[in-house]
Structure formats: structure tokens, C-alpha cells
Amino acid sequence: MYNAKAYSVASSTSPFAPATIARRDLNEHDVRIEILFCGICHSDLHQARNEWSGLMPTVYPCVPGHEIVGRVTKVGPAVTKFKPGDLAAVGCMVDSDGTCPECRAGLEQFCPNFTLTYNFPDKYTGGVTYGGYSDSIVVTEHFVLSVPSNLDLAGAAPLLCAGITTYSPMRHWGVAKGSKVGVVGLGGLGHMAVKFGHAFGAHVVVFTGSPGKKDDAFRLGADEVVISRNAGEMQKHAGSFDFILDAVAAEHDINAYINMLRRDGNITMVGAPEQPLPVSVFGLLFRRRSFSGSIIGGIAETQEMLDFCSRHNIVSDVEVIPIQKVNEAYERLARSDVKYRFSIDMASLKSE
Amino acid sequence: MYNAKAYSVASSTSPFAPATIARRDLNEHDVRIEILFCGICHSDLHQARNEWSGLMPTVYPCVPGHEIVGRVTKVGPAVTKFKPGDLAAVGCMVDSDGTCPECRAGLEQFCPNFTLTYNFPDKYTGGVTYGGYSDSIVVTEHFVLSVPSNLDLAGAAPLLCAGITTYSPMRHWGVAKGSKVGVVGLGGLGHMAVKFGHAFGAHVVVFTGSPGKKDDAFRLGADEVVISRNAGEMQKHAGSFDFILDAVAAEHDINAYINMLRRDGNITMVGAPEQPLPVSVFGLLFRRRSFSGSIIGGIAETQEMLDFCSRHNIVSDVEVIPIQKVNEAYERLARSDVKYRFSIDMASLKSE
Numbered sequence A, B: 001m002y003n004a005k006a007y008s009v010a011s012s013t014s015p016f017a018p019a020t021i022a023r024r025d026l027n028e029h030d031v032r033i034e035i036l037f038c039g040i041c042h043s044d045l046h047q048a049r050n051e052w053s054g055l056m057p058t059v060y061p062c063v064p065g066h067e068i069v070g071r072v073t074k075v076g077p078a079v080t081k082f083k084p085g086d087l088a089a090v091g092c093m094v095d096s097d098g099t100c101p102e103c104r105a106g107l108e109q110f111c112p113n114f115t116l117t118y119n120f121p122d123k124y125t126g127g128v129t130y131g132g133y134s135d136s137i138v139v140t141e142h143f144v145l146s147v148p149s150n151l152d153l154a155g156a157a158p159l160l161c162a163g164i165t166t167y168s169p170m171r172h173w174g175v176a177k178g179s180k181v182g183v184v185g186l187g188g189l190g191h192m193a194v195k196f197g198h199a200f201g202a203h204v205v206v207f208t209g210s211p212g213k214k215d216d217a218f219r220l221g222a223d224e225v226v227i228s229r230n231a232g233e234m235q236k237h238a239g240s241f242d243f244i245l246d247a248v249a250a251e252h253d254i255n256a257y258i259n260m261l262r263r264d265g266n267i268t269m270v271g272a273p274e275q276p277l278p279v280s281v282f283g284l285l286f287r288r289r290s291f292s293g294s295i296i297g298g299i300a301e302t303q304e305m306l307d308f309c310s311r312h313n314i315v316s317d318v319e320v321i322p323i324q325k326v327n328e329a330y331e332r333l334a335r336s337d338v339k340y341r342f343s344i345d346m347a348s349l350k351s352e
Helices: A042-048 A153-160 A162-172 A188-200 A211-220 A231-236 A254-258 A281-285 A299-312 A323-334 A346-351 B042-048 B153-160 B162-172 B188-200 B211-220 B231-236 B254-258 B281-285 B299-312 B323-334 B346-351
Strands: A002-008 A017-023 A030-040 A068-075 A087-090 A093-095 A136-140 A180-184 A203-208 A224-227 A241-246 A261-269 A277-279 A290-293 A318-322 A341-345 B002-008 B017-023 B030-040 B068-075 B087-090 B093-095 B136-140 B180-184 B203-208 B224-227 B241-246 B261-269 B277-279 B290-293 B318-322 B341-345
Touching (some): A030 A323, A153 A162, A162 A299, A180 A188, A188 A211, A241 A254, A254 A277, A277 A281, A290 B281, A323 A341, A341 A346, B002 B346, B017 B136, B030 B153, B162 B299, B188 B203, B241 B254, B318 B323, B341 B346
Parallel strands (some): A261 A290, B180 B203, B203 B224, B241 B261, B261 B290, B318 B341
Antiparallel strands (some): A030 A068, A030 A136, A030 A341, A290 B290
């Protein structure tokens, strides 16, 4: 074990403060990464504040962060894909059983025995896993991604969660050149969906409640922007979408969007409203529409996504902050005041 | 125009009574069919009683019936598929525009300009269409199906709605040998889904609230029967189904069934609860599950289903009644007291 620098919270109401955490020494298949940037995901905030206490109660101290980009510093003797000096990344998972049908299908995100990057039982330390708000991390090779060298590293970090979370369902439901794609909510996830939809050659329509986001939506690659409270604008698109990605975690009228789908169209939720959403079955029946959910993506698909981003020069739009501003960033994130993701420059942790 | 005998209701609260209706003379592509049997669908009851007044208000007098089997008596000069004496059937649609993308895809059920078999504007008569509670009907050739001669005609009639409504989504979502399939609700639709699932080679599990239906479910082809209020029995099947067909039109907890689906599993509603169903998004996210709806099927698929039924000797379980008992049958249908479909023997109409 060795000591790593980190920022942690001590309780659901504590601010982040500097901390020292134990990381494991390298095992045969392990890769040790010096963390350069770590994105701040909305899940980090929910977990730090124990807002998912029913589903995944938070164990304190908690070190969040699952949008990790860095440089390999050491590798175990059996590692073949990485060598010191390589750019590398870690997303939401750091392990899985590797043997179940989900793992064999390359869909580790559905493995019943996966290990999440933070706040999850850690079979090596006996405690919980600690995430990327830290100067380094040790992860088994299979869960380490290669970062193409042409990507801006600060902007690449959020690809590991916001990126794959939007890329995966768009691919799964067949978004391609000529598709008509809707994106509901222009935040950390939504703005990535716009970039991907545009890069796939789809006609991208952004639905937002904020007229102020219109120009930005076009800049990100939207072909049209609809203000969701404008019933007339909404009506114009009824029955016309192949796919809609819904990134809104707050309660909202999902039926308005289901009715936007054409025959066999799908709407996928990547946000998770706490309360059940009332779904009108008639809206599903008449065009054989479907309503589904998706979480992140498998490791192979995450690498595919990073390589796609490299070819299309896609990264997240980020506001880079030093770790010392993480508490302020959380306050701003809670009011959606960020365009579109915070990325922590971990060099700032060296001064602690 | 010629006069046909029928049974109609004069208002939402009137009983059925004998009536005379006008049917069109044969056009070039028309087929005239002497109706031998007509199934009673729950939709007939909703429509006769104007219970869908918001969606499709009933025009009186109303002659329901869209599960029609009979014998061709006359054909127009351009008809090529049928000749007098042939067994023929008509389902929920009698026309569509034939030119839209849905029609070109063989999915007439999604044509924005289809004509339903009853209570729909009739472009020939200027009134509304009249359904199968009648001695004859005239339908354009494309919407007339061939009935394989080995099928029992009384039991074949419900295939035209209950049959195709369950066959189509099972095919669409890939039910095949080795699939694990759930059927929620063992009524007119559900009992057909059990027969089809069994014939497809799937492992079929019936969910029912009525322990009394257990033996019948096994007789129809179920491999297992789960009493839905038994939490322990339900839990045993969590996360294990490829596909669930939900035929319950009453309000019920859809999340209990969504949680039964494995990764990428789908649950399709063919019943239409009046009120929106609250859907927990977490249940959809974690296994990339989908929740969808389906209505009937296209004409080509309906013929495919009839031919499949012929090869597997599948018909609906019916209770055959004379038309004079239709009011009593509606009372029983309203309390789900039928195993599993009423089929009206139209010979009884000759005595009126």
C-alpha cells in the first residue's frame, strides 16, 4: 500500500478537504496512473451528499471522481497494453467478474459483480474504492483505456462518463447518417449527445427550457432548437424522431417526448428522476414506440468511443478548475451553472 | 348498395338489437364475404358503450366486430386472390392509403389514413364502417386474408385481432426457441400469447392474479405459472426474461414486471390502461431494458400468422354463441367471465 493525496468529504454535509488515502501496490495486471484531470459528474454530487442513500448509501470518507485521465507511471509484470508514459483513462468501473455472460459480451456495465470506481467495496483494501479526486490510482489493465494523443486532456476526462453514457445508447438504437435525433436537456450529458449526433450525421434537434441556450446548442452542432414550453414548436415535430436521448433527471412530462417519436422510435433515459414517470400507454401503442434506459457502456465500447472522438476531434466543453475550488464548483453544479462540465486540473493537488 | 342483416346498438346504454344496414355494391377490387363467425373483442364493448369517447367517439347506430371469418360469395372483376367459395377473413382494418411509408413497409396498422373495420368514416357510403356482427361484408381485396382450411372457423375468428395483436410483438422483439417469455394476464389476448410462445419454442411463464387459472395456463402451453401477488414467487424470476407481453388493461404495477427483464429485455403492452402507468426509470437503466406498446399487425404479417396457426394447429379457445346472446355475452365479458373469447355463430342471424 502507498499513500495518495486526495480530496474527500467526511459526511453528507461536509465540504471537501485534503486527505491522504491508501492505494494498493501493483498486482500483476495492474496499471498505476498519475491523474492529470478528473471531471465532476452530477453523480459525484449525489454520492458525496448521500442523496442516493436508498440505492447506494455513501461510505465516508468519500473520494468521488470517475472521469479520470492521466499518465501511466508503473505497470505490473503481466500488463501488455500499457507502459509508463502512456496516456490512459479510467471511467465508472474498475473491475468486474470477467466470466459472466455480460462480461463475455463486453458489457461489463451489466455485470452483477462489477466494482464501481468509488464508494464500492474494494476487494484489495477491504474498504471502499476511492475515485479520481486524487493524484493517482491503481486499476487492473482491462479497465484502463488508451487516450488518443490528439485529444485535449481536460476535455477528454468527461468522455469517460458523460461521453460513453450518451454514445452507447445512440449506437445501440442505431443512430446514423440521416436519423432524426432529439436531445432533451442541454447539460453535461446533453451537450455530448449533440456533438455525437452531429458527428454521426444525424439531424439533431435540441429541446431545452432555456432560450438562453439556443446559440450554444447551434454552436455544439444542433440543426434545430425547440423551446420545450412552446407547444406550437413542439407540435411541429410530433411523430418525427427516430431516437431521443433524454438527459433530464428532474421530473418532466415524458409523454410529450414519446409523442415526438415516429414508428419504432425509441426514447432512452440517461438521467434518473427519483420519482416514477407517468407513461401514457396509448402513446407507446400507436407507433410501436419504446421507452428505455441506458447506463454508461462496456470497456470495448468506451475505447471505440474514445477512438471515434479522436477521429472527429470531439471532447467535452469544460471549465477547468483547481481542486481547491471543488466546493464552489459543487454549489454551481447544483444550480446547473456550468458549461458544460467541470474538469479538475490535478496539478493543483501537488501544492497541498 | 344492398341491405345486410346486422346487430347494432343505438346508444351507449342500449342493448344490441337486430338492424338492417347498407353495404356497398362490389367495386373492381372488392370481395364480398358471407360472415360465418365473428369474435367479440373487448374493444367492441368499449366502442359500443362509448368508453373511448375522448379518442374515438362512437357514432350510432354502431355495428362492432373485427374478428371476421367467412366464405367469399362474390368478387369484383380485378380481384385475383379470391374466388367464390374461398374461406376468407377480415381483421381490424378494411383500408389504408397504400402509398405512405408505413403501407409500403407492410405496416398498414400505422398508416395515418387507415380505415378501421367499424365506427370509422366510410369513404364509400359516406357514413361509418360497420363491422362483423352482420351476415356479410364487402372489403377491398388487399385487406382480406386467406383462412387455411384445417382451422376450426369459430376458433379462427379471434386470430384476426387477439391472435395478430400477440403474435406481432413477439415476432418483432425476437421471441424464438430458447427465449424466456412472460405473459401477464390470461384472457383473450394472454391465452393466445401462451399458445404462440409455446409454438415458438420459448419457455413460457404466465403471471396471473387468479390461482384458479393455473391448470388452464398449463393446458394452454405454459411451462410455469406465477401468482402475481406472491412476492416470493415473483422474486425468483427477477432479471430473467427476454420478453414479457402485458395484456392487462387495468392499472397495475408495471415496475414489478420491468424488473423481471434481463439485460436488453423488452416488455410490450397490448392492453391500454386509461391512466398513465408510473415507470421507475432506475428499472430501465440498469439492464438497458425497454418498455413499449404494439397494436395488431400488418396485413402480410396477419397472413403469416394465420399460416403459422395452420402449421401448428392453433386457434383461440372460444365459447360459441348465437347472436341473440350477444347482450348477455357483453355482461359476462365485462366481468372477464369467458374462456377465452366469445365467437358468434352468424348462422343464428338468418332466423332474424
